[in-house]
Amino acid sequence: MIKILLNTVIRNLYKQKVYSIVNILGLATGVTCTLLILIWVNYELSFDTYHKDIERIYTVYENQKYADGDIFSVYSTPSPLAESLKEEYPEVEYASRLVSTWGQLVLSANGKTFVETGGKIVDPDFFKIFSIPVLYGDYISPLSNESTIVLSRRLSEKLFGDIDPIGLSIEINSNYQFIVGAVVENAPENSSIHYDFFLPFKFFKEYWEYDLSDWEANSFHLFVKLKDGANSEYLAENIRHHVRQRIPYSNVELDLQAFEKYHLYSISKNKSGPIWYVQVFLLVAVLILLIACFNYMNLATARSERRAREVAIRKVVGAQRRGLVGLFLTESIVFTTIALGLGIVFVELLLPVFSDLTNRTLTLNPGNLKFLIAVVLIVLSTGVLSGSYPALFLSSFLPIQVIRGVFRQDSAMLRKVLVIIQFTMSIALFICTCVIYKQLNFLKDSDVGYNKDNIVYVEMLDDFYEEYSELKGELLKIPGVHWVTAANQMPVNFLNSTWDVNWPNKSVDSEDVLFQLSFVDFDFIETFEMDVIQGRGFSNQFGEDTLKFIINESAAEKMGMVYTIGEKISLWNYTGEVIGIVKDFNFNSLQVGVDPLIMMRKPSSFKYIGIRVGEDKDPIINKIRKVWNRKFSHIPFNYRLLEEDFNYFYQAESRMGKLFASFTAIAFIISCLGLFGLVSFITENKAREVALRKVFGANVDNVFQLLFKEILKWIVLSIAIAWIISFFAMEWWLNGFAYRIEMGIGIFIMAAVLSLLVACLTIYRQIARLVTIAPAHVLKYE
Amino acid sequence: MIKTKNLIKIFRTDEVETTALNNVNLEINEGEFVAIMGPSGCGKSTLLNIIGLLDNPSEGEMHFNGYQVENYTERQRTNLRKENIGFVFQSFNLIDELTVFENVELPLLYMKVSGSERKRRVNEALERMNIAHRAKHFPQQLSGGQQQRVAIARAVISNPKLILADEPTGNLDSANGEEVMNLLTQLNEEGTTIIMVTHSPSDADRSHRIIQLFDGHVVTENMRQKL
Ligand SMILES: Nc1ncnc2c1ncn2[C@@H]1O[C@H](COP(=O)(O)OP(=O)(O)OP(=O)(O)O)[C@@H](O)[C@H]1O
Ligand SMILES: [Mg+2]
Secondary structure, X not given: OHHHHHHHXXXXXXXXXXXXXXXXXXXXHHHHHHHHHHHHHHHHHOOOOOOOOHHHEEEEEEEEEOOOOOEEEEOOEEOOHHHHHHHHOOOEEEEEEEEEOOOOEEEEEOOEEEEEOOEEEEOOOHHHHOOOOEEEXXXXXXXXXXXXXXXXXXXHHHHHOOOOOOOOEEEEOOOEEEEEEEEEOOOOOOOOOOOOEEEOHXXXXXXXXXXXXXXOOEEEEEEEEEOOOOOHHHHHHHHOOHHHHHOOOOOEEEEEEEHHHOOOOOOOOOOOOOHHHHHHHHHHHHHHHHHHHHHHHHHHHHHHHOOHHHHHHHHHOOOOHHXXXXXXXXXXXXXXXXXXXXXXXXXXXXXXXXXXXXXXXXXXXXHHHHHHHHHHHHHHHHHHHHHHHHXXXXXXXXXXXXXXXXXXXXXXXXXXXXXXXXXXXXXXXXXXXXXHHHHHHHHHHOOOOOOOOOEEEEEXXXXXXXXXXXXXXHHHHOOOEEEEEEEOOOXXXXXXXXXXXXXXXXXXXXXXXXXXXXEEOOOHHHHOOOOEEEEOOOOHHHOOOOOEEXXXXXXXXXXOOOOOOOOEEEEOOEEEEEEEEEOOOOOOOOOOOOOOEEEEOOHHHOOEEEEEEOOOHHHHHHHHHHHHHHHOOOOOOOEEEHHHHHHHHOHHHHHHHHHHHHHHHHHHHHHHHHHHHHHHHHXXXXXXXXXXXXXXXXXXXXXXHHHHHHHHHHHHHHHHHHHHHHHHHHXXXXXXXXXXXXXXXXXXXXXXXXXXXXXXXXXHHHHHHHHHOOHHHHHOOO | OEEEXXXXXXXXXXXXEEEEEEEEEEEEOOOOEEEEEOOOOOOHHHHXXXXXXXXXXXXXXXXXXXXXXXXXXXXXXXXHHHHHEEEEOOXXXXXXXXXXXXXXXXXXXXXXXXXXXXXXXXXXXXXHOOOHHHOOOXXXXXXXXXXXXXXXXXXXXXXXXXXXXXXOOOOOOHHHHHHHHHHHHHHHHOOOEEEEEOOOHHHHOOOOEEEEEEOOEEEEEEEOOOO
């Protein structure tokens, strides 16, 4: 019996090749996309979950509150906080500060020397909070000895090869000696914290001369692990004013973030963090699966209606309803199973490409099993649903009704609705993609307030300033090098800030205005081609120019001295005159606005050399390298390009944009498959009517218009709905940006034209064929 | 009016090749009433479709009203057809989605006749076919005889010179069949050329001439003496 059944199914599949393929491929594509997205989502959700007791791990962060109502949330906390929390609150079992080494360090051991940037300074508790397997050395408490260094497996192998290096010594920057105390496993890829080696705080204090008892300097991430059963909300409430209790004028309130949320959630109240992408892509996954399932149902039911006559005849000759139900259900389940199988094969084939796109190593592993099962269940129910429709609905009709064709109307309506939903979703996705692209491009290309192109910069070792003037002189001799300057940071990402700034008539509400702070050398303004509104930049024509300040427009406004220079202001205990006001420029990602900024010339803080070169960068950089290596061979010439850093800001966004675009394209293709299949059934159902109209004089054009108009009506309706949905969704999204585009009508019109065009192309051939076929061939079968 | 020369029609499907018509030579004049008879599958419908410009022959010549049409495109055939030919089928072939009125109106729509004129002519035709009271009904709500009268109304609405009828009484009982035959005879008397396929000798008796087909060949042509 089963064999006969399967035979029938396979014969039907073969007989209606095109429809079968369209039907199965559509569903398989949908399954593929949905699974790929879910695997990625699962990966993002898996971040850091390998830590034991992760629900007890928290990050302590600061909400800095300003008079104008702004809250600035940062992970940076003062150094003494860790010890202090641990002492005062019994809930806190372990606490560890974490800070990345400030810049690169030179590690020598075993006769080899490497410049390393992946160092972390942590407290011994760090290894109690996080589950980091120790491979060699001190299992109980790595780093508890202040003269030890902890290496990752990667760095240990790089330095010492495949041996146990415990007890061997490593020299850092030529004058600090460490003994290897432990080797730990590398951080897995889905870890928020990455490291190559760990150093104790003693080194940090000595090397960077940092006052670790200072409550007013914020430089450290702080992780805590609570005791089993401790109430984190209660603790968060209690520690809120912890800093203010020590520094009365501080604007800092502390809060806790569960470490589970560290990767995906932002601590800023008005930003959502990468979870936004996860949610959007989940939505896309659901939409695509829905589109694919609707598509399948549409085609499957249409296909079975085409067989209404077959059903009727089977019943006339005595088929039982039960047998018919079995036939259709078997058929549907065979179809969906093939689609599922294909989908999973596609996923396996596409995973490497998809991993590249997402910059993650994705695999179809047991962790994804729940998604796999969910998708399989959804698809199978789609199959059963679309299989039972003809099985129950069609076979419940009396044969005579089916033969006379009375049944068609009801389900045709349902199908139209399904197609309209499919297209609405695809068009809305398309519009959203365009808007997202436009916004991201806008952010990337918009005027940052200075010229970020053709800037080469080099991170220097400490105390380079003595050699700097000589270096600058040599560099400026190279043709193509226009300006050379130095600073403590490049304008892509300013990190220092202070509220300790005073000016004449400073009011009480200005007490807590946060100023960004930058130490820059002569020619900084000129090198970056910033606009000076008033006064001048630092220049050696005016002597040392220390104890002078340059501020930006926002700062000038805060100080109430719009566009006047010459005022005396003070920063910390330095007092001096404002010699220049520059136009606001962006020194952070454009997602946030511009803060007040103060610049001062303080050579001992300089860390970077910035060089403005001509358009044709590469040969100039080569010349710089030659000069550099000849004269300053002890300083590595590891240059970077500012524009690349800048692009890096938007890399995640643009990657997501690309992915989103690909999935939109796929959703569109599935919808078109749906339309294609549907139109073939419509044309088939209409074949008789069209033939008769032609017998009685309708010409090709009349009939063509008639069919086209009807189908285009649905598309137009879809466009209208999609416009409304995407407009509101994108307004909401754009409002999350400090700098945003207006969507403009162009994108909407483009989406409409494109979808009409695609729809026309999809249906044109079929309608054309229907219309030009000789009526005799159609009426023959009546 | 119609002349065919060595008309051949071959149907090719995947495996088999059927010669439905083989060297058919015919001449039919204006005003004639011709019956085509023959066993099932001998090619009657195929011939009627070619004469009615619903299909092209595979080979041979086909003249219609002085035009040589065998190589016409679908578009050209449509133009010729809508002015000149009306069709009546055994299975009525009304459009289910349209009312009786709209079905009959259909040919006029494609002839660009004004709305009021269409209304007048459709009502006139329906009255003549004794079916006017059913104008707003859909085909499925009518009996077979009624449906066929609607089909005839549709066939004559454009005042064609030629009416082609493929077994017009095939699905009807004798009373309804009789009525349809009376209508056709009357139309012929008013000057319309009629070509009819039939299995019924009594229906064939109404015609002037019977063409006998066998296996795609014309075997006899009987001129009949009208009463
Ligand atoms: N579209 C087609 N494809 C293949 N063969 C066809 C096609 N149309 C007709 N034939 C074949 O051509 C032959 C003639 O068919 P036709 O319909 O003209 O017969 P008929 O004389 O009208 O028969 P009936 O009296 O049963 O209606 C038949 O053998 C038929 O199988
Ligand atoms: Mg026939």
